[in-house]
Amino acid sequence: MATIVISGVSKGIGYALVCELLKSADHTVIGISGSAAPPFCDGEHGGQYKHVHAPHGEKDVFSGLENLLDDEGLMPDALVNNAGMMLNKPWNEITQAEAERIFQVNVIRPFMLIRRLLPRMAKPGHIVNITSMGGVMGSVKFPGLSLYSASKEALSVLTEALAEELKESGVHVNGIAPGAVQTEMLQEAFPGYKAPVSAQEFARFLAHFTLTGHTLFNGKVLPVAVTTP
Ligand SMILES: NC(=O)c1ccc[n+]([C@@H]2O[C@H](COP(=O)([O-])OP(=O)(O)OC[C@H]3O[C@@H](n4cnc5c(N)ncnc54)[C@H](OP(=O)(O)O)[C@@H]3O)[C@@H](O)[C@H]2O)c1
Numbered sequence: 328m329a330t331i332v333i334s335g336v337s338k339g340i341g342y343a344l345v346c347e348l349l350k351s352a353d354h355t356v357i358g359i360s361g362s363a364a365p366p367f368c369d370g371e372h373g374g375q376y377k378h379v380h381a382p383h384g385e386k387d388v389f390s391g392l393e394n395l396l397d398d399e400g401l402m403p404d405a406l407v408n409n410a411g412m413m414l415n416k417p418w419n420e421i422t423q424a425e426a427e428r429i430f431q432v433n434v435i436r437p438f439m440l441i442r443r444l445l446p447r448m449a450k451p452g453h454i455v456n457i458t459s460m461g462g463v464m465g466s467v468k469f470p471g472l473s474l475y476s477a478s479k480e481a482l483s484v485l486t487e488a489l490a491e492e493l494k495e496s497g498v499h500v501n502g503i504a505p506g507a508v509q510t511e512m513l514q515e516a517f518p519g520y521k522a523p524v525s526a527q528e529f530a531r532f533l534a535h536f537t538l539t540g541h542t543l544f545n546g547k548v549l550p551v552a553v554t555t556p
Contacts, residue, residue, distance in 0.1 A: 329538060330355045330403045330449070332392070334381075334440060335410025337362035339510035340457070343530035344407065344537075349374035355401065359392060359410070359440075383432070389443040402449040405537045408437035408456045411479075413515045415471040426474055433478035438485060441500075450497030453541035455533070458483045458504045460552050467555050472516060479504075483548045490546030499541035503533060506552020517556055524553065 331348055335341040336358035342365045348354045352373030361383035379395060381388035412432045414425055437456055460466050462479025486502040507513055507522035508529045
């Protein structure tokens with residue numbers, strides 16, 4: 328039996344991960360989304376899904392999650408910080424508000440979700456932060472993605488730093504840095520580009536890593552890419 332909390336489940340990788348994990352009757356998946364609950368998954372799904380609505384613009388969005396966990400007596404075994412936003416704009420056109428927003432969504436929100444959830448997590452537990460190849464130091468960079476890449480690099484370093492600070496807590500913290508995965512975000516970053524990896528294929532790997540990766544890794548950010556981008 329495992330309980331997994333995932334942010335950003337309305338579409339893309341987050342939605343595919345929900346559907347992958349729900350294939351097992353042993354899994355309870357709690358999805359956090361600023362949009363409506365995700366559509367039903369295709370095929371046979373024996374797991375249980377619970378939804379937490381957390382509006383994108385609001386600061387304190389995690390009380391709903393805490394209430395759900397307390398009411399149902401659930402202790403998450405894993406958290407996947409998947410929600411993220413893209414900003415594809417030349418560096419000198421980015422406004423102060425956009426700069427603050429992307430760091431709020433891609434760095435501060437995942438950090439605050441970890442802070443709020445950790446006391447309620449099962450031990451051993453696993454936190455997986457979804458960063459990006461663009462946020463890996465020394466990787467190829469692309470025009471227009473300056474603050475997106477910088478925010479993902481910040482999330483990667485946060486992953487390493489928190490793994491150190493939490494190493495006695497029983498919860499391991501790792502990151503996955505995807506290359507190109509076919510989603511709406513990829514189209515926003517690279518219009519017209521066709522990725523060789525679907526969200527479903529990526530989710531199969533991510534589900535396995537989420538459930539088992541903490542036994543072999545702590546404080547690691549794994550690049551998962553077959554192409555550039
Ligand atoms: N696709 C790729 O090639 C690729 C490559 C590298 C990294 N990634 C990372 O993978 C993760 C999933 O991306 P994706 O490709 O699946 O993108 P997507 O299809 O655009 O989904 C992104 C999710 O993030 C949430 N989100 C969007 N804007 C938000 C905001 N302003 N505040 C809070 N949440 C917001 C949305 O969730 P709700 O509406 O449900 O809240 C949405 O489901 C992201 O962290 C992304 O940076 C993707």
